[in-house]
Amino acid sequence: MTQPLLDMRGIVKSFSGVRALNGVSIQLARGEALSICGENGSGKSTLMKVLSGVWPHGSYEGEIFFEGNLVKAATIRDTEALGIVIIHQELALVKELSVLENIFLGNELGSFARLNDEEMHRRTSELLARVKLDVLPDTPIRDLGVGQQQLVEIAKALNKNVKLLILDEPTSSLTTTEIDILLNIVGELKQQGIACIYISHKLDEVLALSDWVTVIRDGDHIDTKSAADLTQNDIISMMVGRELDELFPREEHDIGDVVLRVKHATAKQAGAPRAQVDDVSFELRQGEILGIAGLIGSGRTELMQCLYGSYDGEYQAEIELEGQTVNIRSQRVALEAGIAMVPEDRKRHGIVPIMSVGRNITLSVLGQYSSWFGAVNEDKESHDINDYIAQLKVKTASADLSIKNLSGGNQQKAIIAKCLLTHPKILILDEPTRGIDVGAKYEIYKLMFALVKQGMSIIMVSSELSEVIGISDRVLVMHEGRLKGQFDHQGLTQEMIMNCAIKEGVANV
Known part of the structure; x- marks a missing residue:
């Protein structure tokens, strides 16, 4: 068998004694695309954080081999040096800077005394042509649409000599046309020998792009199958454990x-x-x-x-x-x-990330639990919080857990609970x-x-x-x-x- 580009073996990751990953193993060859599917909270993001060095070697059990070598990354910079680059759902571009400045941020050419602006401009133009983005290198990021910014992120990854590109929910905010462009570019990167790990809830994209599909449920590796042998219903059944x-x-x-x-x-x-x-x-x-x-x-x-x-x-x-x-x-x-509203951007307008799940749920109706002299009826507040957590099946270890630690779906349920408490x-x-x-x-x-x-x-x-x-x-x-x-x-x-x-x-x- 040909040596895989990536070989993750028996990855186990725990938080406060709770296993988020329970012996997950995946393999991927050069030029292949693997989609990782699972419900929010299933462990997909945790697995990618282990792979990309967010969780350093020693903080998890199991082994990662890349190009046949054991990976002992301490930071993301270590994995990027190997050619493993992750693009998160929330893009990491500096909007006040230009396309060129973002692509070379932290990797500038030249010396401290004098940057090689001409060479960076030339390489930026080449990278933009490679991802089929028709903008000038000096264009400010703030002037680009979300789809164009996504392509700048890919150009930035290509500048780091990427061998394995990880895309986490890349099309959640894109138009249909932008999605088609992105999928075509990923297909071309595969032909150039670049491997791709794709995380998406859009199963039509998963089947169109992938060679393999891995399903994770509650931290367990359920199965990895050829995408050609799967339907959307097959993936859904593996994800939720039921028809x-x-x-x-x-x-x-x-x-x-x-x-x-x-x-x-x-x-x-x-x-x-x-x-x-x-x-x-x-x-x-x-x-x-x-x-x-x-x-x-x-x-x-x-x-x-x-x-x-x-x-x-x-x-x-x-x-x-x-x-x-x-x-x-x-x-x-x-x-x-x-009238109550669950906003489009839940992270910016729906939650207060540093507050607990419970306090986010009661945020709009705190007056219901306070007397005229300022005392808080904590028993009633706690009862209502736990009642809505149960009703809406919000998966959280505790109502006191910071809401930023919940999956997107469970954050959304908590926001809906907050709205329902106002009895709209x-x-x-x-x-x-x-x-x-x-x-x-x-x-x-x-x-x-x-x-x-x-x-x-x-x-x-x-x-x-x-x-x-x-x-x-x-x-x-x-x-x-x-x-x-x-x-x-x-x-x-x-x-x-x-x-x-x-x-x-x-x-x-």
Whole structure:
């Protein structure tokens, strides 16, 4: 057998006596792609931190061989020197610097007294051509889109003579076109002999890109199989340990009268050439799941921010909630009116990372546990925290654990718990399943249907068209700030939504 490029043998990693990895072994040859799949909290990221040197040699059990040599890395710099480079979901670029400066940051050419600017400029141009990114080396990172920044990260890795490229959720914030470009580039890198480890919850990408698929569940290595022999359902079954009847567990529920009317919603940033939300009007009924679709930049999130009082520019809208006019100019007013929102970017706007899981859950309703003289009813607070942790199946060792230590799916459940504690009439979910695994998605879908059965109304913004169609009762489509279309879910197809989202004019409104 040909010697593998990478050979990880029996990796065991524990935290406070709890095993996060329980004897995981993987192998990978040059020019091959291995996808690692598993639910959030299964151990995927921990395994990659061991491989990339975040967790140094000696902090784990087992052995890592790279190009036949035992790896004893103390830092990420040690693994990068070997040719192992990881690109995290949260990109590590300095946005105030240029493309060139980011690519050579810490690896500048020349001496301390005089840098070789000409050679760095030439090599940057070559690297950008290699990843098919048509921008100038001096372009500031802040002027690039997320997809372009992802390509700069790959160019940066190529500059380090990468032999094994690790991509952690690389397409979670990309458009369909950007995803195609990225996957094509990874395919070309494979042809050049560069191996790739790919971590993604998007199983269609996994099967399109991979030679092998490894599934990890609760720290255990379940299996590694040829991607050619697998279907998405096969991977899901290995990930969750059971068969899912269907990915979207639609349940019958009653839809009542109109509870929310929004008229002439408009939002615009100072100096912007056009409004992000341009005269949008719509209605929401009791017990309804209303999906909002559209391309990135169509104004979906900004419209929801107007409803929740969190838009940071100028906005206006006529809002009627249960027949009463409400003037929502802050998040506090929205919560008092019965509107709660799970934001698109949970790490920036949904959680306070240094606080505990429990305190994040009660953050919006601390007044419920305080008396007029400042005493806190800790017993009642603890009861409510543990009740919602149980109801939403938040996987955490303790309510006192810092929420930053939870997986993305469990952080999302904690944010939803925080919203539900306010007892909202309307729950806004902006990209509720972005970056979380199939099992956690399924649980969130089940929760959504349970909530609308109780009479709550839900507005869901999602970039996944299959999710929009599979979960929504009715779908609104936006384009460049305007409402372009309105569809019932019966008979709705992804093609119908996309045709509406990209063409000029207004249809079905």
